[in-house]
Amino acid sequence: MPMRVAFLGPEGTYGERAARSLMKLEDIENPVLVACSGLRSVVEHVADGRCESAVVPVENSVEGGVTAILDALWSYSNLRIRRAVVLPIRHALLSSGSLDGISEVLSHPQALAQCSGWLARHLPQAVLLPASSTAEAARMVRGSRFRAAIADRSLAGQQGLQELAYPVNDVAGNRTRFLLLQNGAVSGEGDVASLAFSLHQNAPGALIEALQAIGDLGLNMSRIESRPSKRELGEYVFFVDVELPGQRTSELLERLSTSLQPLCEHLLHFGAYPSSVLE
Template sequence: MRLAFLGPAGTYGEQAARQFAALEGFQDPEFVPQGSIRAVVKALADGGCSAAVVPVENSVEGGVTACLDVLWEHSDLQIRRALVLPIRHALLGSGPIDRVSEVLSHPQALAQCSQWLAEHLPDALQLPTSSTAEAARLVAGSRFRAAIASRQAAEEHGLEVLAYPVNDVIGNCTRFLLLQKEGGPAEGSTHCSLAFSLHANSPGALLEALSCFAHRQLNMSRIESRPSKREMGEYLFFVDLERPAAGEALQQAIEELRGLCQHLALFGAYPLTNLAEEERSPAG
């Protein structure tokens, strides 16, 4: 079992991949880092890996657009499981914090720590990188550069933790998806995901599409739009639904929706594990 994730070692994607492997009971998995979210999905689509782990949504910054775009391009892939992972950022470096003039990290991580940076490092230049762990790798040995990443990344790349936590919102968390090429609904599936494009941008078209779920009392837990990239004003819609115990209503809704769509992508049904809730529980 080879699992692709956004690398290098020490990313939150690697943490999610290891959690997925434990939840799925994978035997002796090999974790395969990739340089971008697109490369992660391509490793699965091309057959180089058996599964892929991608971030799809952050509780502070919203949807991960690169993930949504590549999912639409590879709409034959299936979601095996979802995982909500708590995100606790640290400022990592090799020199004193008062000498830091550049802060590197993934754009989402920089945004999630914008208030802290404005207060503690207001003059530092913020530089985007492909991942938080890549930022940690790049600043290793520098006396004036620091990275926003996990404390695990500090261990991986020989850095000191200069400040922790530095994320603006205590409850910051990211939802990751475990993708595979095929498979039916996993045992204990509670959610399902789909995406669609409409025949035309006409009045009431989206309302008509969403009414397929509403009049069957199916609850949407998320809806997000992305530009189709073909023409201005044309969008794709990504929808997550809570899966009812009886699947007839959901199947009926999908069949009705199919007739209203130019293209409909079904990503399957899956269970969701929320580690953020477990962290907040008295037992956690």
């Protein structure tokens, strides 16, 4: 049976591109890509077994963490990260009309935020409207003379749109990190490991003590991000990525879990995995 891979649809999203890249890196032939509406749905498709894998964006170099994915990872303790890929993001402004006639711009909220400076300079009067994905935004503006979408430039040909401007993202080095999620055992091999934890109580030094446990093992923490626990104000969940030295990784991760366990109310280990950067 071919592997079923969920991604944020419809066809033409950056998520689909990341999914195809990850399948090549995993040497998976002829995967069945399953387009989902909404990031939460993408995660649920792998969590409940409808798909064997899911590809989701977790972090953007401009806008930071994708909160819907972080919350979903905390909700489904059976999920593991198999691999990560960093994708360059180059947005285009697509429409059936002309630039001076655009009064509404549609896209995924992350894409709108990544292009906010360009939009303020070139389309200051335009109303910015959220869509479920960049590809869905391109579909929604098709045939309209006053609407435009921020999306991948390849969608111009697919949707019969004109490319009014490219690139329109504010930062030239705009990149997004995508994760390949699966169910199963935690892997101990790779150059990055991801964990999430909540503390027993909001007390002085509690977070420092947990971070010190990482430092005491000589591990470099490449990312830390917090999300509300959703139980009470001031209570947080922490997501941490650590770089691995390439040797004794399984032993280091076991020692790290042993050190963190007594300090944490809940501790999730998403595994070690390879991370690639695509140009």
